[in-house]
Amino acid sequence: MALRSGAVAVVAAPAEVVTEPPALGTLQVRYGDVRAEVAPGSEFSIGRDADLTVDDNPYVQRRFLRLHIEGGLWWIENTGRLSARLTDGSGQLQASLPPGTRLPLVFDRTRIVFAAGTANYELEVSSDAPVFGPPVATTPTASTPTAxxxxxxxxxxxxxxxxxxxxxxxxxxxxxxxxxxxxxxxxxxxxxxxxxxxxxxxxxxxxxxxxxxxxxxxxxxxxxxxxxxxxxxxxxxxxxxxxxxxxxxxxxxxxxxxxxx
Incomplete structure (x- = not known):
């Protein structure tokens, strides 16, 4: 298209693409034989006297861990005085969760292990709509050392x-x-x-x-x-x-x- 001298070409800007944040799935919490579901929009506590009671161990706080949504992500927050260790379920990714800290739950499975007194505890939180899928497992080769x-x-x-x-x-x-x-x-x-x-x-x-x-x-x-x-x-x-x-x-x-x- 030709323009007259001094004319200004006006180019229409492309329409803004509006993307919806990914839908958050329901969390499933497993502790031994106990199963619980946490739907989006709700909160869930874990501790000695909580939505999920792990034990009457006095070393475990009444409200030790909290699951909640913020900023479009599920989070796990340590509201107690113990520390916990989190992995993605395969053990390839791990993180520490000291008191007063929180981490986003972005994997399909998150394993939580913590110690209190003389006992160790293990829980698992899974999501039906994770942000990241499971990691690709590596296959041992002939060069893998004996140790x-x-x-x-x-x-x-x-x-x-x-x-x-x-x-x-x-x-x-x-x-x-x-x-x-x-x-x-x-x-x-x-x-x-x-x-x-x-x-x-x-x-x-x-x-x-x-x-x-x-x-x-x-x-x-x-x-x-x-x-x-x-x-x-x-x-x-x-x-x-x-x-x-x-x-x-x-x-x-x-x-x-x-x-x-």
Whole structure:
């Protein structure tokens, strides 16, 4: 189209594309045999005396976790005094949820693990309309080292057996979602080790994880052995460092635990 001298071409702007925010789905909360649904527009609390009561454990706050919608996303908020650990369900993504913080629930499944007193707890929150789909699983290759490399932590067979012995109650008692973690002497006996060998190997495992940034595993003032074992189980179960499939290690031919961890 030709224009006369001095004329100004007026080009119509493209129509604004209005996009609707993605519809939020209903959340399903699972704790052992208990199932609950949380519909958009509602809130849901988890704690000792909440919409979902996990236990009468006095170390668990009455309202520990809160699920709610804000800014077009589902959020999980820590309104208590404990910390929790969250993963995307596959263990490939993980995050810490300290008191007073919150995280968006954007995956199809989110696993929540936390410790209170001498017990560990596990819950799962799933969504029928997640923002992100499940991650693509990686397939082990022939070059994968014999020492299992999970979360960039090489574990010997003995180290894995130690973690499984501590996590066994939670792995076996998933229908309840709650488990008491065994003491060092009990776990050592389960493995057929001496207590000295068990503690030495526990030190090595905790040092390995501490070096990659896992907190709460180093001994020191205010960090009792019980807390260290609880924290180890919390991390191992949340990140799938050990799973139900590893329980067979406990029934394998026992070793002495005396070799270098």
């Amino acid at each position: 299992d490399l999970v979360g960039h932590v090489p574990l010997t067979r003995g180290q894995r057996r130690l973690i499984v012995a501590l996590a066994e109650p939670l792995l076996r008692d998933r229908p309840t979602g709650r488990a008491e973690i065994p003491g060092s002497a009990e776990a050592a006996d389960r493995l057929g080790w001496t207590l000295t060998a068990f503690n030495r190997k526990l030190d090595t495992v905790c040092e390995k994880l501490d070096r990659i940034g896992v907190t709460g595993l180093r001994g020191g003032r205010g960090n009792l052995a019980t807390n260290r074992r609880l924290r180890l189980v919390e991390h191992a179960v949340a990140t799938r460092l050990v799973t139900v499939d590893d329980l067979g290690l406990l029934d394998a031919v026992p070793d002495t635990g005396g070799t270098a961890a």
